[in-house]
Amino acid sequence: MTEPTKKKKPILSKNRRQSNRREFIRSAVLTAGVVTLSLTGFIPVVQGTSSRLRPPGALKNLLDEQKFYSSCIKCGQCVQVCPVNAIKLADLDEGVGVGLPYIDAREQACDFSCDGLQCVLACPTGSLTHDLDYPADTRMGFARMDKPKSCLAVQGKGFKGVARGPDYKGLLRYDEIDRWNPLPVAEHDYDVEICDLCVRQCPIEIRITQCVEKEKKREEAKSAGKLARVAEQHGNECPPKHAIEMQVIQDRNGLMTMVPAVLDGCVGCGVCEMICPVEGDPAIVVDIDKITDWG
Amino acid sequence: MNYIIESLSQVFGNKPSRPSKDEQPEALKAIYKGKVGNLSKADIESARHEHRKTCCNKWTRRRWITIILVNFLFLVSYKFDVQLLEGAMTASRFVGFHFADLNSALQVMLAYKHVVLNLVIGTTTVFIMWLLLGGRTFCSWVCPYHLLAEWTEMIHVWLVGKKIIKGHTFHRKTRSVFYVIFALLALLSGYTVFETISPTGILSRAIIYGPGVALIWVGILLLFETFVSRRAWCRYVCPIGVTYAVVGTISPLRVTYNAENCHHEGDCRKICEVPHVLDLTIRGRAHDINLDVVSDCTRCGMCVDVCPTDSLNFKFKGLDKFL
Numbered sequence: 067m068t069e070p071t072k073k074k075k076p077i078l079s080k081n082r083r084q085s086n087r088r089e090f091i092r093s094a095v096l097t098a099g100v101v102t103l104s105l106t107g108f109i110p111v112v113q114g115t116s117s118r119l120r121p122p123g124a125l126k127n128l129l130d131e132q133k134f135y136s137s138c139i140k141c142g143q144c145v146q147v148c149p150v151n152a153i154k155l156a157d158l159d160e161g162v163g164v165g166l167p168y169i170d171a172r173e174q175a176c177d178f179s180c181d182g183l184q185c186v187l188a189c190p191t192g193s194l195t196h197d198l199d200y201p202a203d204t205r206m207g208f209a210r211m212d213k214p215k216s217c218l219a220v221q222g223k224g225f226k227g228v229a230r231g232p233d234y235k236g237l238l239r240y241d242e243i244d245r246w247n248p249l250p251v252a253e254h255d256y257d258v259e260i261c262d263l264c265v266r267q268c269p270i271e272i273r274i275t276q277c278v279e280k281e282k283k284r285e286e287a288k289s290a291g292k293l294a295r296v297a298e299q300h301g302n303e304c305p306p307k308h309a310i311e312m313q314v315i316q317d318r319n320g321l322m323t324m325v326p327a328v329l330d331g332c333v334g335c336g337v338c339e340m341i342c343p344v345e346g347d348p349a350i351v352v353d354i355d356k357i358t359d360w361g
Numbered sequence: 362m363n364y365i366i367e368s369l370s371q372v373f374g375n376k377p378s379r380p381s382k383d384e385q386p387e388a389l390k391a392i393y394k395g396k397v398g399n400l401s402k403a404d405i406e407s408a409r410h411e412h413r414k415t416c417c418n419k420w421t422r423r424r425w426i427t428i429i430l431v432n433f434l435f436l437v438s439y440k441f442d443v444q445l446l447e448g449a450m451t452a453s454r455f456v457g458f459h460f461a462d463l464n465s466a467l468q469v470m471l472a473y474k475h476v477v478l479n480l481v482i483g484t485t486t487v488f489i490m491w492l493l494l495g496g497r498t499f500c501s502w503v504c505p506y507h508l509l510a511e512w513t514e515m516i517h518v519w520l521v522g523k524k525i526i527k528g529h530t531f532h533r534k535t536r537s538v539f540y541v542i543f544a545l546l547a548l549l550s551g552y553t554v555f556e557t558i559s560p561t562g563i564l565s566r567a568i569i570y571g572p573g574v575a576l577i578w579v580g581i582l583l584l585f586e587t588f589v590s591r592r593a594w595c596r597y598v599c600p601i602g603v604t605y606a607v608v609g610t611i612s613p614l615r616v617t618y619n620a621e622n623c624h625h626e627g628d629c630r631k632i633c634e635v636p637h638v639l640d641l642t643i644r645g646r647a648h649d650i651n652l653d654v655v656s657d658c659t660r661c662g663m664c665v666d667v668c669p670t671d672s673l674n675f676k677f678k679g680l681d682k683f684l
Contacts, residue, residue, distance in 0.1 A: 093532040107557040136472035141452035158575035162552045190479045
């Protein structure tokens with residue numbers, strides 16, 4: 067038994083000191099290494115290559131997605147509730163955007179077939195902001211006629227058959243066939259004299275048609291002396307602003323031709339880009355910032 | 362109170378405190394003295410041998426099943442739309458209730474600089490859950506990376522045992538440094554930088570939403586742990602572990618140590634992920650006869666399994682009074 071002495075710093079052997087020093091250096095290298103690696107995640111952000119079409123209500127303005135990056139907890143609950151599986155999570159090549167939800171419109175656009183913006187409701191952090199009430203309130207992007215030369219309508223052509231070929235996996239809600247379940251695009255035959263698929267399938271335009279019908283019914287009920295239900299009286303976001311329409315223009319040779327024109331009410335959901343039956347790159351695309359250089 | 366102070370001190374990387382002789386109670390000193398020459402090495406060897414026949418891996422088995430089940434539940438909830446456990450490890454809804462990983466929520470709030478109500482609800486739920494279940498219990502019972510790391514750890518230990526490679530250690534304070542760095546990075550840059558490299562989040566999302574390039578990073582980490590440093594991520598980097606270790610300081614679920622039964626042969630320290638918490642099993646290093654293992658312990662139960670003399674056990678503090 068030694069005397070209860072005050073704790074002294076133990077004198078370390080030379081070996082011990084050397085191994086301590088090595089451990090310290092190793093630790094410093096580890097810290098620097100891991101931190102540097104985590105900082106490389108900023109490269110895609112700085113380069114701007116990680117900007118993509120985001121789900122409705124994403125906290126961002128134009129090209130600045132910083133708030134969206136910071137508020138998203140990368141859990142994918144928005145992915146899980148989407149009835150058409152439009153939302154995907156970004157991979158590590160997006161750097162600090164890893165796990166962030168995005169939409170590849172050409173592959174599967176958001177067609178609002180959930181009606182209630184379920185991804186927004188599912189978001190636990192408000193990264194998809196709850197300020198939205200209706201699909202028409204969002205502005206995910208803005209459609210733009212990218213390749214007018216390949217647009218069938220511009221060429222004066224119609225379209226017959228399935229829009230994206232028999233192997234296409236995408237889904238869309240065809241309201242007149244099934245109100246509640248989105249159906250494969252590959253199972254839906256079109257036959258139109260002048261191609262207007264982008265206008266025809268636009269969720270906002272479909273909503274406007276529904277609003278008009280509803281209004282008509284209401285008028286009928288009124289004239290028959292019946293009271294409409296409260297919900298019908300107030301409607302919801304009825305009718306939204308027009309998003310896209312077919313316009314007649316004169317081409318260079320003085321011939322009349324039809325062309326889809328994107329209007330103010332476009333929310334950038336990407337359905338037009340998705341449904342465009344042109345093989346390869348679509349004639350109409352959705353930009354994530356508002357640029358319209360044609361139409 | 363001592364438990365909380367000692368726990369926090371070890372969580373942030375200090376060495377376990379050594380009791381001086383006069384701090385130890387007489388009874389403990391008697392135990393230490395009495396054992397000298399009492400049990401020969403052969404006796405301990407036979408005790409270990411006996412123990413191996415009857416026991417083993419009870420807790421490890423339960424734990425692995427739990428990790429697999431929880432992660433499977435995430436996957437099943439999504440794939441078959443049963444809505445039991447939606448989301449991923451970072452944030453989820455369990456039958457509709459918000460759950461949010463404490464560290465992920467902290468990172469989001471630091472970066473976003475808003476207190477999000479749903480996250481407050483989610484973190485409170487999760488905080489209470491892990492408070493009752495032991496804090497770092499998350500690590501060893503739920504975290505998918507832990508399971509993979511355990512398997513590569515076996516390879517690492519085997520390689521070191523065969524003297525094919527040499528294991529390297531880092532200073533345990535490195536983890537605290539990382540904790541501060543990642544918190545500052547989130548706060549200053551406004552991006553959740555840690556999420557980018559967190560193997561827990563990456564793996565959880567890969568399991569649920571399908572694999573991606575990000576798994577390469579997880580692979581690199583596992584290779585590093587196999588060939589360079591045992592359990593390096595969990596021991597020296599991961600801030601999730603630190604967060605839950607802090608929660609664990611006030612948790613009633615702990616591993617307890619009884620010096621009377623202990624023969625100090627050190628099997629527990631060899632298998633432990635965070636062996637500094639078991640320094641109290643070294644002869645002469647305990648403060649008292651009965652002690653709780655500090656909160657950096659992941660409650661994995663491997664030491665409970667391996668101890669041949671029943672010196673380490675799980676306990677839920679205060680529960681014995683009710684029963």
